[in-house]
Amino acid sequence: MNMGKIDKAFAELQDIVGDRATTSPIHRMAYSRDWSPRYRGMNDLPDIIVIPNDTQEVVRITKVAHRYEIPLVAFAGGTGMGGGAVAWKGGIMIETKGLNRILEVDQQNMTVTVQSGIIIDVLNNELARHKLWLPHQPESKRACTIGASIGCDNDSTFGLRYGKISDCLLNAVIVTGRAEAVRVGPRKVSFSSTGYKLLDLLVASEGTLGTITEATLRVVPIPEAREVRGYLCRCLNDTAKGIERLLGSGLAIESAHANCRNRLHFYTHSYREKYGREPQLPEWAAAILFLSFAGDEDIVAFTVDKATQIMTDELNAQLVREQELVEGWWDSKHRLEFIPFKQKWPDSQRQKKFGAADLGLPIGRLEEGYRRYLEIAEKCDQEILGMTIYNESPNKATASVSFAVFVDDSSQDKVHQFYQYVREMSEMAIELDGTMSTYIGDGDRLGGFNQLEHGPGLKYMRRIKRIFDPKNIMNTGKKFQSRWIEDHKGVT
Amino acid sequence: MMKGKSLNDYTEDIYTCNRTRCGFCREQCPVYHVKVYETYSCRGKMLVGRGLIEKTLSPSVEITQILDRCLLCGLCEARCALNNLDIITSMRREMVHRGCPTPVHKGNVERILEEGRLLDARAAPERDGQFTLYVGCVYRSKPRELATALSVLERLDIHPLIADETCCGYIVEATGFDKEFEMIQGQFKKTYQQMGAPEILTLCPTCTATLKEKYGLPVKHAIVAVAEQLRKKQQAVKPLGFRATYHDPCHLGRMLGVFDEPREILRHLGIQLVEMENYRYFSTCCGGGGGVNAVDPDLSIEIAKNRARDAIGVGVEIITTVCPTCEPTLLRAAGRLAGEVGTFVDVQGLWDLLDKALD
Known part of the structure; x- marks a missing residue:
């Protein structure tokens, strides 16, 4: 510089x-x-x-x-x-x-307008005073901001009912690379068929078009009751089939996550700490599907019973009887409540760190994706951490999959090996008609290489970038350039 | 007691934080909340630690200044499996060892070494009694407050034995002067470890934690003894009958686990207790901890104003607490805040409330 x-x-x-x-x-x-x-x-x-x-x-x-x-x-x-x-x-x-103010809570229209740097948890604490909440809930909600959620299009625990940030987002102010502040999107309604959908361009733009400074979001009432249940499934595809069947029956499911056996270990630290035992799963169980149900107490009670009946009778799944295990998982996943002074969550990253390929796969190809994950991780010398399937589109089974590994970050070569794993997993996702990223984004990883997914579309994306940011100052080196996957032969 | 480890001894802990980056520690950090730079949060300081370990950063006065602005309140540690306070203190030690001490802290250390006390002793409370009581530098500098506390204890048949004491050395250890702390420990042990008291009562939460953790002494904060005595005697009081919130001092609450006894006393005195949003383990600091008040009083006041805002937020007009640092810090801030928002929240010490109710 x-x-x-x-x-x-x-x-x-x-x-x-x-x-x-x-x-x-x-x-x-x-x-x-x-x-x-x-x-x-x-x-x-x-x-x-x-x-x-x-x-x-x-x-x-x-x-x-x-x-x-x-x-x-x-x-x-x-x-x-x-x-x-x-x-x-x-x-x-x-x-x-520093952009951390709530500008307006409009209870009548169920919207909140905020500066983009407000932390999601802080916003929800404030909304709770009005009995409202923003259901966009990434696991990083104690640190993550609204602006980052828009910019990164990150995951949300409650995606199965409420979708991701784009499903809550009504409008936003962006300061473009031309140093112009522009409010894009409708005012306090959820849709508009006039003009181009510039608001959609902001989602997952990763700061490459401009800096998001304000946003208006649709919020919803805090549900009266919530219950969480776990179901042991015989194969991964059964988890998606089960969700689809439950939704097809007319039941409302608030959230759905499927863990492979390995990943369950990662999410049950607080359970193991609290009860001093390992989760016991039968040999036949290939996956565990966690569902949450929320609403009025009697409706929730009915939904839990009916969902359990469908899962056990039709999917041949088994309800997890040890509710402590389910609650322990929910502690790690959503409540983020650990026992003060005793929680050991970061210890999982004491020797190696968490790293993931975040792929989107068609829901019928989960078994194949999982098998390939194990093969690619072994080939790239990555230690398996496990897989979670997030459902992040309202009222339909989808598969945003975190294929996680423990990354050895002790040397440059080892970290490059991880990014080789990301590359091969991304290629696998495209081969299976999926996407190479569902919640992490391109960052400094996939730029250029992402032409494998977008084809000639990437050229139009570059043109869009130039309209917003003619001098290429906005988050330079991201989205169109990778510092890790440099050899794009046959891709670009 | 074990001597403090060096910064390099914490390398794997620091790398673990850098790898994890959960950020659970950041948002509620009272200093970060005012300053906004990541550097003032625990997570940010762990990257500064990495810089020092990997030598991409050199020790400097600026690093000392950033570390000086840590309250050592432990709120970051309440959300983390790492011993963040030990790590931050090791960074402070590193700065002292490598020639970047803070002048005001250095002056305080020299004074304690020379005079045995941090502050001018304006009270001479030495006396014979049944229960050994360690008064501490702050209370010795506040004759009215000390007299009130002693009077309350006497009225509850807790008759203190007070010796000519020296400073416990908390501020010396906390600001990174470990060699000097060893000397102060030597002075202190002459008085207290030779007394062999089965239990030492204390008035200051910080001294209590220091006596327990750095000297291994059997200590009990006097307010716990008061709660026990009120319970045992079924003591009649004049009900005070107002609403108030209770601010947990960091050392007494989060570090020593004394949460219930002050609340029990407040209820005994007929006070309707209203909790603030952050309380007990997750109470936020008054702004006076870790030596911050000595190096950056404006920051200290801003932090204290935020705590006063917490009280206003739950609709009370009185904050009670039981710490000789929290009480004046919050009161100063409440006065400043009143000028800004037009609402004054009063701060009253628990000893004063006991004094009124036992009158």
Whole structure:
């Protein structure tokens, strides 16, 4: 990075935000990583960090970046798994969590308007005062912001009923790479057939078109009651068939997740801590399907009974009798409630770290996908952590699959091996008529290589990028370029 | 007691945090909440630690300044399996060892070494009695507050024995001066470990935690003894009859697990207790912890104002607490906040409430 430009830009940024801008190497170090696998000594430091408090400040910051042609990277929860928030080309990092205000709670129209840097958990705590909640709930909700959820199109626990962030999102304000603030999307309704759907472009844009500064979201009443149950299934495809059958019967299911036996271990730390025993599953059980049901108490009770009857009678599944196991899983998955001072969740990443290929597969090809996962992981020398199938489209079985491994991040070669695993898994997903990413995004992993999925469509995406960001300053090095999968022969 | 480990001893813990990045520690960190830079959160400091270990960062006054702004309140640790306070303290030690101490802390350490106390002793409470009581530097500098607490204890038939004491050294250890802390421990042990008291009562939550954890002494905060005595004596009181919230001091609550006794006392005094959103294990710091008040009083006040906002948020007009640091810190902030939002939330110490109710 040209330090003359950085120095000039920094001086101008200080005029805009005062001491909410810094070039200190200490602060820059604290912004050197997200949750993606990096090897020791691999630290990507932005040149400047700046904390805006409103849209107009973001506009002025973007003008500076535009003038000096310096990359601008938005940083939010820092829990992304694809390197999307890592400033590997240097530049200005916008710490979006200064944009943390709730601008309006409209109870009559069931909407909330927020600045984009508000943490999902914080927002929901506030909404709870009005007996409302935002059902978009990634597991990272204690750290993840609304803006990051839009930018990354991350997963949501309650996707089977409510979908992902795009199903809640009514409109958003984006400060484009042209330093213009634009509100896109309808005001307080969920659909519009006029114009192009620019709002959709923002979802999963990963900061490459602009910085999202505000959003209006549809919220829903907090349900009166919730129950969670687990069902042991004989094969993975049965989990999708079961969900489809339950929905077809007219039952309302709030969430559905299927774990392979390995992944169950990862999600039951609090159970094992609390009860001092390992989950006991019969040999024949290939997967465990967890369903949650929410609503009025009597409706929930009926739904649980009926769902259990269908799963056992028609799918030959078995209800998990040990409800403590189910609640322990839910503690890890949703409540994020661990026993203070005793929870051991991070210990799972003491020697190696969590890493995943996040594939979308057709629901009839789960068995095949799982078999290939085991083969590819072995070939790439990756230790199996297990698989979770998320259902993230309202009222239909879908398969957003986390194929997770323990990544050895002790050396550059080992981390490159992980990204080779991601590459081969992505190729497998396309071969099976799926997608190479469902919730992590391209980040610094898949850019360019993603032409395998998009074909000539990628060219149009580049053109769209140029309309929003003619100087290529918005999260430079992401979505169209990979630092890990460089050899695209036969792809690009 | 075991000497503190070096920063390098925590390498695997720090890498574990860097690998995990759950961020559970961040949002409620009172310092991060004011400063917003990740660096002030525990997760951010763990990356600074990585930088020091891998030598991409060199020890500097700026790192010291960032570490100085940690309250050591332990809220990050309540959400984590790692011993974050030990790791952050090891980073502070690293800064002292490598020539970047904080002048104000260094001055305090020298004073404690020279005079045996952090603050001017304005009270001379030494006396004979049945129960050994360690008063601590802060209460010795506050004669009115100390007299109130001692009077309450006497009225409940807890007759304290108070010796000429020296500082427990918490602030010395917490700010990274480990060699000096060893010397202070030597001074302290001369008085207390030789007394061989079966149990030492304490008034200050921080001293209580230090005596327990750093000296291995059998300690009990005096407020626990008061709760026991009220229960045992079925003590009649003049009901105070107002609504109030209780602020858990970090050392007394999260670190020593004393949550129920202060609440039991409040109920005994006829106070309607209304809990704030963050309480017991997940109570947030008053802003006075970890030496922050000494290096950045403005930050301390901003944090305390946020705690006062928590109380206003649940609709009470009185915060009670039982810590000689929390009480004045919250009261100062409440005054400032009143000027900004037009609502004043009063802060009253539990000893004062007991004094009124036992009158």
